[in-house]
Every structure is written in C-alpha cells, then in structure tokens.
Amino acid sequence: MNELFDLVLLGLLVLTALAVARSRDLAGAAILFAAYSLTLCLLWQHRGAPDVALTEAAVGAGVTTFLFLVVIARTSE
Amino acid sequence: MTPHWLPVLIAIPIAGGVLAPVFSRRTASVWGLGVLAATLGVALGLTGLLADGVISYPMGGWPVPFGIELRFDVLSAFATAVALISALAIWFSSGSQGRVTSPEGIAVLLLCAGGMVGFLLAADYFTLFVFLEILSISAYGMVAMSDERGAGIAAFRYLLMGAAASIVILLSVGLLYTLTGSLNMGDVRLRLPDGGLPLYLALGGFTAGFLLKAAAFPLHVWLPDAHATAPSAVSAILSGLVVKMGVIGLLRTPGLDQLHELLLWIGAASLLGGALFALVQDDLKRLLAYSTVSNIGLIVLGLALHRTGATIHILNHAVVKAALFLAAGAFIHRAGSRALEGIGRSMPVTTAAFAVGAMAVIGIPPTAGFTGKWLVTLGALHAGRPVFAVILLLSSLILALCYARFLVALAFRPARADIREAPVRMLVPILLLVALSLVLGLVGGRLAEFVGF
Amino acid sequence: MSPLLENLDYVATTILFCIGLWTLIADSNLIKKVMGLNIMETAVFAFIVTSGMIEGGDAPITGPGAELPFMSPIPHALVLTGIVVAVSTTAVALALLLRVHREHGTLDIDELRGRW
Amino acid sequence: MSVVAVALGLLGAFFFMAGTVGLLRLPDFYSRAHAAAKCDTVGAGSILLALAIALGPGLAGLKLLGLVILILIAGPTASHALARAADRRGIEPWTREEG
C-alpha cells in the first residue's frame, strides 16, 4: 500500500513536470509548477522529511510561484 | 590561536558585504576598500604561515568527518589575489556614477569576494557548493551592473549556464555522499569506491560543471558576451578570479587522474579555439574575453601535464588579465566609446602598461605568463606528448598576432587630440598590477618551489 | 532490469532531471527555461532526500513517540539549503528577465535572435 | 463514532468525485469554478472532519478542526476572487441558445 502511494506520486510528478514542459500558456505553466512542487512535498512528507516538505511548500510552491506570476504579469502586457 | 584566522578570513568580506547597504554612495567605496584591505592582510599572514604546513580548522569544534572543516593550503593562498584584485577594481571605479560604486554594487562585489574566499577554504563538498553559489549569484548580478544594451541578455545566459552547472555539481555532491556517507574532502577520498558507474557519473558531473564554470572550449559560449558587456572593473574580477574558481574546483575533485585524456583534449581545444576566435574580434574587450578562454585551456592542459605550472598560471593570469581589462576600461572611459583607434598616443602610460600586460599573456620571458607556459610545455615534452607543446606554441603565436594587431591600431593611427591620459585613480591600479606581474615573472622559480605539487 | 526496478525512485528523479534539462534547452520562452531549471533542481533534491531514506524509518525528530530507525537527517539539511539556493537563483533570473523585457520588449528566443 | 466518520468520509469522496466530473464536463468557466469550489469546501471539509472524528479528541483532532475552518474561509474566497477576475476580463457566462 505504501509503495503504491509512492508510485502514484512519482507518476504524478513525471506527469506534472511534462505538463509544465509542454504548456504553451505561461501562467498555466506557473500554476502547474506549483502543483508539481506540492506533489513533491507530499512525497517528502510521506518519506519522513517533514522539514523539507514544509520548506518546499512555503518556498518552492509559495514564494517561487508568486515571483513567477508577478514577472509573467509584468511581461505580458 | 592561528587557526581562528580561517573563519575570520571568510567572515570579513561577507560581513562587509552585508553591512555595505548601510553606507551612503560616497562612503561605500571607502568601506569596500577597507574591508578588502583587512581581508588581504589576513590572507597574506596565513600565506606566510603556509611554510609550516596546511592549516586546518574544525568549525564548531566538531572533529573532522562530523563537522565542517576549513583548510588553508596552497590553492587557498589565491585568496590574496582575490582580495587584491577586488580592491583594485573598486579603487579603479571609485568616483564614477555607475552601479558598481552604489552601496548595493559594493555589497555584491564584497559578497563575491567572500564567496570566493569561502570556496578556496572549504574542505567539505557541500560547503564548497554553497560558497560557489554565493560567488555565482553575485557574479550574475555583477554582469548586469552594466548599463549597456544587451547586458541583461548576457547576464541571463551566464545565469542559465552557471545555474545548470551548479545543479550538476550538486548532483555529483549527492552521489558522492550516497557512495561514501561523508562530505569531508579528505574522508571522501579515503572512502571512495574503486569504480562503478555511479562514481563515474559523479566524476563526470563535477568535471562538466566545473569546466562550464571555467568556460573551457565547447562550454565557453556564455563567456565572451558576459565578460565583454560587464563594466571593465567587473570584467577584471570575472576574468581574473571567478572563472578560476571552476579550475580550482576541478583540482578539488577526487580522482581527477582518471580524466587525464579528457582534460588534455579539452585543454588543447580551448587553447587553440580561444586564440583563433580572439583573432577575428574587432572589439578590445571581446578579444580579451577570448584570450581568457585560451588561457583557461592552458590551465586545464596543465592540470593533466604539470599541476605546478597550472597552479602558477592561475595566479599569473589573474593578475595579468585584471590589468588588461582595467586598461581597456581606462581606454573606453576616455574615448567615451568602443572605437579606440589612435588613442594610444594620447594615453602613453596606459598603452605602455597594456603592452606589458599583452606580453605577459603571450608569455614572453621576463613577464608573469612565461613561467606557467614553460612548465606546462616541459610537462608535455616530459610526458611524451610533444603535440601539445606544439599546440601551446601555436596558440601563443596566434595570441601574439591578435595583440600586435590591436596595439598597432592603438598606437599607429593619427592621435586624437581631445583625449587625455587616464585619471590617477585608474592609472594606479593598472600600474600596480603590471608591476606585480613583472615581479611574479621574476620570482617564477621560487613560486614553483612554493607551490610544489 | 531488476536494478532498474529496485531503484525506481532514483530512476524517476533522473527522468524528472531530464525533463527539466529538455525544457531548459528546447523551450523558446525564457521564463519556461527558468522553470526547467527549477525542475532540474527539484529533481536533484528528490534524489538526495531519497538517498537518505531508510526502510520503515521515522522522521528524524527525537522525543516521546519517536522510534528508531530514523531517516538520515543530513540529506534533509542539505536539501533545505539547496531549496534556498534555488529560490535565490530564480529570483535573480526573473529580475534579469524583467530587464531583458524592458530593453527588447520580448522574452521569446526566436524574436531575440541575433542578440542571443 | 466510526460509522459517522466513514459516512462523512464517503460523503467527501462523493463530492470530490462529483466536483471532478463537473470540472471536466461543465461548459464554461463559471460553472466549472462552481464545481471546483464544491470539492474544496464540502469534499475536503467533510473528509477532514471524518479524520478528526476518527482520531478522537486530542491535539491532532484540534489541528484538523483548525484546518476545516481555514478551508471554509479560503476556498470560497479563492473561488470568489477567480470568478471576479474572470468577470473583469470579460468572460461571458454560458447560456442556452435561444430557439
């Protein structure tokens, strides 16, 4: 059961990463990137790395996505 | 008591950089100079103590494999050059209104110097990576300090490639850690497995990452734009110091001997490729940038053939190339543009300094560049690979041609009456560096003894 | 085939790394390149965290209720530092992109041709 | 106790399912946002509640209740902000064609 959960998460990770790579829409790609980060965060929480998961959620999915969105908004006028 | 100076040496420039934004525009340069002078003093003192052996310091008092170790060895002595050249670059640009002398600009310069010092002293692979990032991120910012159009793109390209290199290096650090369970350099060397795919991947990652940071030939594409568009004082730091960190990183890689053949050919390719590209440049700073690629090639070649020669050339090229870039900056400052024909007669002192620097890069005997080239050539002959000695001489000839062509354009065109000699604040750093390069050339033998790999 | 399956996690992180690398090289939009860089970085972090895993281990926090074996805490500490480095690089990259956009009015590599 | 928890969990799962189907099948932005909002509030809310009940009284249960409150605040606000932004952009709601 545990392994299955990990496998699903890994598959999801590869899928979201591919989606980021293929997406033509920048804002969409930024949101997909946040989804990718959050999936990673779930994986790490499940792997017994709560500190890393918390940091990835706050910094990787939070601050980084914020910065991406601000820059996308400013450059697509 | 002595070892305490190791953390102090790292802390001085970094603390200086963190506090620099507190100062005003007028006082920031003075602060920067003071901080770097203190760094230089400590570094010189530690270098003097090297005769008694390598100095080691366990951070936090944790014994070696458990905590982070700092080590001051022959390569770390390069910290003196880091402090000196950064200080002269700040002096060179003091009083100008550019971004370099703004409090934030000084902060970036000091953090870059601090990152380099930390990189040189780290005896732990992850600490090495962290300080590599400090200096790289500051370097990206430094390129973008130029107001020139295109500097943004140049800095961004530099960032993409530099960040990719950092990621690969981090991956290799992770692999080494997985294989050995340790991060300390000495401990990793002891516990390294004999072979196996993961080890080769880690070695390959280190090599690719550090060669990219050092701008060796096929991976040099970011360098010319970045070094040519950056403000001249910054170019001096980038070309003289920052790219050297890649080579020093290679020297810190475990099992470098297994890459002998690869280093030979990459070195030869950069040596020749850089020189050939330099030949077709019309812009002085681009010429200097490509000549850096060529000299990095010499150093990489030296890593395989004659380590002492390579290490000496790291120092000598830093001094010489910084002098050349600063001289180029003085020309451009007075000319007001990149069109420099005939400016040589109006600025005789700077031109003379530039000529001596050019001789040093080419490797004409009494100057600094000669020692390293000579030792590496000897190494090639000694190793029974004369073809590399031939490549070395050929590239020196091509470089001589480049610089001669440029000096002729500089000196033998009608003089431009509206232009005066460079101001003192620019002239003094250039002359200091040129004098230092002559001294280094004269004491080449002693230097080789001191390095003594 | 069996080592591939045994170390499936490592293989998956390698695939993520290569997806990031592909985006970094192939995408014509500079913001997407930065995203590719981020994917590469997180893939390396995932590799390092995975390497510190231990079968049936607990999070490395001692206290009432915690049981051995613990996950190795060092990779976690390394990755924490790595995440900060990644966000710093991204911030500088995005600030540079704002400047590029201000100067050239586009972030597409094909429209920036000649200057790229 | 556990019956209530299972029932609530199933309810949450059902709402998630319905919301996902809605997200895929509904015709325009506003109705899809409407479906997604259901997932967030009712779906996640009742699953969290089920977990809190299953864990029984204690610190963990309290934390879960806090999460329920947070989700009840954040979910509708986010949906509102989305719909408002869409309206500002001039996205027209879908209506059945006349005739």
Added chain:
Amino acid sequence: MKGRLAAAFATGVSIPMIAAMAALPRHGSPDQPIHTHVARHYIEQAPESANLVTQVLLDYRGMDTFGEVVVIFAALVAVLVLRARGERPLPAPSPSPIVGFIVRLVTPFFALFAFHVILTGHEAPGGGLQGAAILGGLVLMNGIVFGPERARAFLPTRALPWLQGAGPLAFLAAGILGGITTGFALGYPAHLPVLHEAMLVGVELGIGIGGAVIFSRLYLAMEA
C-alpha cells in the same frame, strides 16, 4: 528541428544517467554507507527531544546555513542593483471587499503561526527559514491584493538595511559568542544551557526576520 535535437540530447544524457543511478546501493536499506557513517553518529548523540534536521543545520553544519542566508542576501542585493531607475509602479488594484476582508482577517493569525514555526524549529518540523517564507508570503499576499504600497508599509524604512542582513548578522554574532565560550567559531556551548538556547533562538529569529524582509523586498523590487 531544434526541438528534436534537444530531445535527442536529453535522451542521450538520460540513458547513462539512469544506468548509473540504478547501479547505486539500494535506497532504504540500513546498511549502506549513508546510514552507517556520519549520520549514525548524529543519531546516537541526539538529545532527548530535538529536531535533528535543525540540529544538523545550526550546529554540525552551521557554516552551510550561514552560507545559505548569505546566498539569499546576495540574491537580494543583486536584484536591487539591477532595479531600473525611476520606473513607474503598476496602478494599485481595486480589491474585492470580500477578499480584502479575508486577507485582513487572516494576516495576524498567519503572522502568529509564522513566529510559532520559527521558535519551535529546534524541536518540531519548521525553523527560521520556513517561518521566513510564511511571513514573506504574508507580505506578498497583501501586496497582490492591496497593491505594492500596502506591502511596503509592512517594512520599517529606516531599519531596513540592518533588518535585511539580520540572518548573516545573527550568525556572525553567534559565531563570535561561540568562539568565546567554546573556543571554536560557531560552536554552541553545551555547558551553558541558557546561553545555548538563547543562541539557537537568536539565530532562528535572525534567519526568520531577515529572510522575511528579503522575500518581501525581492517581490517589491520586481513589482515596482
């Protein structure tokens, strides 16, 4: 064409990489070097109730964490140097009353939570940096909803140059204090429990506040 080439390159890189990765010691098994060497020592020496990750971060590998806070500081000054002179900020958005109310409502709770995360970092998951990201995110959220001016109001103008360096400065102070009490820079005195605790909390607070200011300023530098 270029896309194909890049895909071919990525595949070409991936095959040897995957082969090498698969040849690594099996992850998860307790007898591989990663668990038997340094990490085992850390776990055996672990105190009664502590977050070992924070302990590694602040104590065993404090130098790395010092480097880490210097890295974000370097990113901030690099971005500030890049900032264009005299650019007009975007007009402030007109926030929806509902969103505005909710953001105002949750702001103090989030700030409280952030400080909780910072201060309990050495016993539970969390720590200075995570708290910094939460605090910074709070400022970013306010900036996005109410406009950059509102976000700027969170930052004290006069103390800014000192606050943004709070992380490195706290580390320097702890390093010197440790040097005096233990004889080694960045050492934590085990024989003085009160000072030990105070140093840990001081460093965490420095990282937290300094990091939050840096994240907010990064956002402001890009927004305006």
